[in-house]
Amino acid sequence: MIVEKEYTEGKITFISADVDHYTENKKQPTSDMPVFMNPRMRLNRDFSVLFLSAYLEESPIELMCEPLAGCGVRTLRYLKECQGTFDALMFDANPNAVDIINRNIHSLELSDRARAQHGDAKVLLLTESRGKRFDYVDVDPFGTPVPYLNAAIQSMSPRGGLLALTATDMAALYGVYPRVALRKYGGLSIRTPFSHELAVRLVIGHTFTVAGANDFSIAPLAVLSTDHYIRIWLRVKADRNEANRQADDMGLVMYCPECMHAEVIPLRSRREYGKIAHQKDGCSGKLGTAGPLWIGRLYDTSILNTAERIMPEMEDVFEKRVMRMLKMMVGESALDTHPFIDIHALCDLHALVPPKLTEIISAIRESGNLAERTHFRPTAIRTDVKAGEVTDIITELTGAK
């Protein structure tokens, strides 16, 4: 007998296995629960409801699929909280999960719009999309979404659709295991103060490759990064010419730990890797390499603007921080091809006392350049000036030297 509990999240009340009962002595839900549900993923689900709603303003959808659905909370929230009359399929390899999803569908009176099926996501994505392809696929697995990516893209409508991916295998993506990142994502990860961003770029880069192999192009709409996972929303479309052009959005990021200089190098550029600016500035630190990875944009400004416009109608059921984070995403989107710089890490490196971020941002703007906060980290900024110049600005602000 599974110990169950009733939960409320967003606009729905549903049942799942009792998280407190099954996680006694553990810090968070684990994959050996009889049915998996992580209340801490609510932020991920809130943003997913928001960005699907923003996407629906431009592109109505008919059929969506959540191939790794757990108790179904995510999709059931889409059906109750997003506009439109789309239908949904949910899959799970765990029969207990499918049983609970079916009971949640029934109690929420969604039997005419939602169906759950037991089986392997990779297989069902392909077989269940044969009659009608999906307009939205939400891949929210344990660990990496990579094993499901090919089937997910092949299940999607060639006219275009929304693909959302969660990754929680952060040790590989943050540079603790660079070889694992290369094996899974086709690019090396590296430990830097902006590894969260490199993680996002590795996942998008791999998605570009898998989509491209299927003659699909990609366009990132938004990304979300927190300590224990990353989340990516992309528009995908059968368009091999656009996918060919996007080869220019793949590259390497070189990083010097001694001056925190980051250099973004398109794979197709003819740059001499040996002549990177930090050496001209007198630093002789050795550069590490991340990638190949996605060096293009992370956000679609129009989707973010729509999300900001519709947010007031939805926010009363969201976590409070959603609005604050969305505002930061809007701000940073104009500078999203410049890897963020962690000011505290930069100050630690140069034994400086960090000034307020607002002071640094104002000083950079007064010098005629751009600077914004980033949702990735409370201590970081995005700017079009290099780390060396940011160090000079901080030195001046703090009167050090």
Ligand SMILES: C[S@@+](CC[C@H](N)C(=O)[O-])C[C@H]1O[C@@H](n2cnc3c(N)ncnc32)[C@H](O)[C@@H]1O
């Ligand atoms: C992280 S949980 C899903 C959580 C859910 N998306 C949510 O937002 O609450 C991952 C789910 O994938 C299921 N799963 C694992 N491997 C699978 C596979 N090969 N095919 C289908 N489901 C699978 C697990 O049983 C688990 O319910």
Ligand SMILES: [Zn+2]
């Ligand atoms: Zn250097």
